[in-house]
Amino acid sequence: MPEVTYVAADGTERKVQVPEGRSVMQGAIQNGVRGIDADCGGVLSCATCHVYVDPDWVDRLEPPSEDEEDMLSNTAAERRDGSRLSCQIEMTEDLDGLRVQIPETQS
Template sequence: MTFVTYIEHSGAEHKVDVPNGDSVMQGAVNNMIEGIVAECGGGLACATCHCYVDDAWIDRVGPPSGPESEMLEFAANAPGRGSRLSCQINVTDALDGLVVRLPESQF
C-alpha cells in the first residue's frame, strides 16, 4: 500500500492508503474523495479526474502521454504545471507520500 494525499480545492486534505497497481483516480473514488468525478471510469475518455501533481512529485510521476495530453485540453480547469489525469497515474511504492491537488470543479 502507498499513501496518497488528496488536497481538495477548499484545502481539505485526505491521506489515504491506495493499493499498489491501482490508479490515483481509483484511490480517490474508492475513498469517496470529492473532486474526482471519473465519469469514464479510467478509460482515458474524459477529463473528469484531472489533478495537479505537487511540484515535489512531478519528476517522479513523469509527464503525461500523448493521448493524455490531448485529453487534458478538455479539462474544465485550465491545465497547468503538474496537470495529469489521475486515471493515468499508477500507484507504486516509489509514489509513497504522493500529493495531488484537485481543481475547483471537473465540469
C-alpha cells in the same frame, strides 16, 4: 501500502492508502474523495479526474502519453504545470506520499 494525499480546492487534506497497481483515480473513487468525478471510469476518454500534481512529485512520474496530453486540453479547470489525469497515475511504493490537488471543478 502507498499513501496519497488529496488536497481539495478549499485546502482540506485527505490521506488515503492506495494499493500498488491501482490508479490515483481509483483510490479517490473507492474512498469517497470528493472532486474526482471519473465519468469514463478511467479509460482515458474524459478529463473529469484532472488533478494538479504537487511540484515536488511531478518529475517522479512517468510523462503523460500523447492521448493523456490530448485529454488534458479539454479540462474544465485551468491546465497548469503538473496537470495530470489521475486515472493515468499508477501507484507504486516509490509514489508513497504523493500529493495531488483537486481542481475546483471537473465539468
